[in-house]
Amino acid sequence: MITRLIGLAAIVMVVPSLAAAQTGAAAPQTGVPAPAPAAGRGAPPPANYPPYTRPVSTYVPPRTPDGQPDISGLYLAIPLPRNIETPSVPMAARGPNRANGEFSYSLNERPKLPEGAIVRPAGVDPADGKIPLKPEAMQLRKEIIANQEKIERLDGRVLCLSPGIPRSTVPAPVVGYQIFQKPGYVVIFYEQSHLYRTIPLDGRAPLDPKIQKAMGVSRGHWEGNVLVVEVTNFTNNLENNWVIGAVSATPGIPAESLATGHGIPHSDVYRVTERYTPIDANTIHYEAVINDEKVFTQPWTLAWYGFARAPKDYVPIEYACFEGNAKNLLLMTNTDISGIRVNVP
């Protein structure tokens, strides 16, 4: 029975975090200039990235039988060109770095950015590219990153929990998406951990806040050819449900540098506005505006070219994360979950 173990990816993600936590107080690593003193919020972006503007697309997709812009089909993630956040050192001075967009894929074929796309970190607003954490959220983050040997502090994705939004669109550890459209709905199947979302387009009311979902509750509408989705009602029963997490923490970067998205659980008021902009017949640009007044000092935005149409012969493969995870967790944290049984109806 195939169970694509998340093991390798998990170790890649965890070990650098440990290293980061352990070397955080040490002198700056050789070859890497010390980060400049933190600039205030709203400081101008590094000179090598122009300010983010939403892509304006002139592409008009064909229409589905019920008149939606037709973006259906199989897609692959386009690799993120940089970390989630702006690197803490200017690009020109940056040494070679395995996390510099070069994370591993389950596929040999890596989609390319569309012509003219700006290569930049995914964190595009605020202008300094850093996640605007409140001090108490930063404190919790440090505590989580410093305790990565404890299972209760591990990344939810390593535990095979559903990573929520926008994390399910961050292209790791697997990269396939299937967008379906049916009258009144857009449905997205993620190859990662067989996640899915059904997005109603009929303007229905949000659900009772007492109903929470790991992938949130989605309400969508088309603005011209752009699919806009409001996502609310996220699960927050476990602190392992992180808002984001880089594909890997950059070795040697301390928690304070904000060079990764690790260790940020969201609160009960967390909500996300997504925009899916078709750029051409094969490319969709993705933007997510993140709101959580209990965790962040202001809304912040991730944006990147998220989806490239898959090759014609591409077949999505089941990624059964949890089914093989007992051994993985035993290996990483010496925690045996194999004996745990849950009640099901």
Next chain:
Amino acid sequence: MNKPVTTRGAIVAAILAIGFSVAAQAQRGTPPRPPAAPAAPAKSGYSGPRTPDRKPDLNGIWQVMNTAHWNLEAHSATEGVPAGFSVVEGGSIPYQPQALAKRNENFKDRLTADPIRKCYMPGVPRSTYMPFPFEITQTPKHIGIAYEFAHATRTIFLDGTPHMEDLDFWMGDGRGRWEGDTLVIDTVSLGGETWFDQAGNFHSDALKVTERLTPTDANHIDYEVTIEDPKVFTRPWKMHMIVYRRIEKDLELLDYECTEHVYEKLFQQKTGKP
């Protein structure tokens, strides 16, 4: 091929049944008349809405209402388990003797040994008759099925592509085709680690599942499943049930994030907090 009996065909059959066989041939071109007596429940004659490619429209949320999830065979109620009829054609599953012994052992150990108590995906066809709804999204080339339990999914390929080789999947490799108004799904590569129900009914990695979904109207699907597994059973056998459309307004699938409950339980054990 199982060509569906069309409405006209049904009428012709009814007329034949009341003895106008010669006349019926002559009446082919005449407008259909209502049958004289209620016909037996027909497997076809689908009257519900259709998709733009003229297939029965299966889009929506569906659920089975029976006790197959607890036990495919007839059973009285036990604690937490409602009583139920057998969904197996002929009543009992035709196990080979050793396999029957294994099933009985599974039954004894069911509260711990059932794979879904470890939050594994339930496999096929069990996902269909779990006591949770599932949602069908239908396109000409693919049918996506999203299940509320453990957010399992299936993508059924209708594009004529063959099964993949040398890979097993918890939810199998399903390839579908329309035979008239019946959606036929052949699923293989299911592995040997899932069960059919909570009563320990099981299969091996040689399992082949053929599902026939015949919508009878907008809100009902006649669901017939043929199970083939020569390592476990003496012959192929069938289960049969009705799948009902959930017609509540604005219904949507919610979560049964089974793995969350595993960690909640683990963390409670570790911290001693309730």
